[in-house]
Amino acid sequence: DAGVIQSPRHEVTEMGQEVTLRCKPISGHDYLFWYRQTMMRGLELLIYFNNNVPIDDSGMPEDRFSAKMPNASFSTLKIQPSEPRDSAVYFCASSRATESYNEQFFGPGTRLTVL
């Protein structure tokens, strides 16, 4: 089975431009998470969805960031306008509700560089 798919894998853009990151979760998973990873701050949860509904967006740094999940197989994270401090690796992860713990499966990440 295919894992979590993210695109693009690398993105280089200039300050002020709009950036859209895409994620396809594992089929059958009902939770989707967006993370940002930097050397300074480590892995930070930005937002997560359950059954396409945003549950917790308290990690979204500011209004420039927005995320959507229009259906169970697709999600986007948009940054508008982008700034150099947004440079990071952005991971999408998905999981399936079980009676026990929540194993999150991560995608390969999108490496974003804002010049």
Add this chain to the structure above:
Amino acid sequence: QKEVEQDPGPLSVPEGAIVSLNCTYSNSAFQYFMWYRQYSRKGPELLMYTYSSGNKEDGRFTAQVDKSSKYISLFIRDSQPSDSATYLCAMTDSWGKLQFGAGTQVVVTP
């Protein structure tokens, strides 16, 4: 202060040595504890999971949780160069949101 503290390393060990990693946390409500492994330029992947206190062993890997001290550990026996990666602890008090440590970079030299 962060809820989960983890020394970022790097931790360099010779092949065959025991690798010892740990995290401390402040939220006493945490009851699910995990270790993720992340290779360079890859996403994290779950390595070990422990519920509440105690030990869990899986091959060369042993995870320990001491809730009274708010301290968790991961031991890697007979370390191999292929174990070179960043190891992140993660924990939660309920289903859903995980709190990650900063990650410890481990380098196993042949």
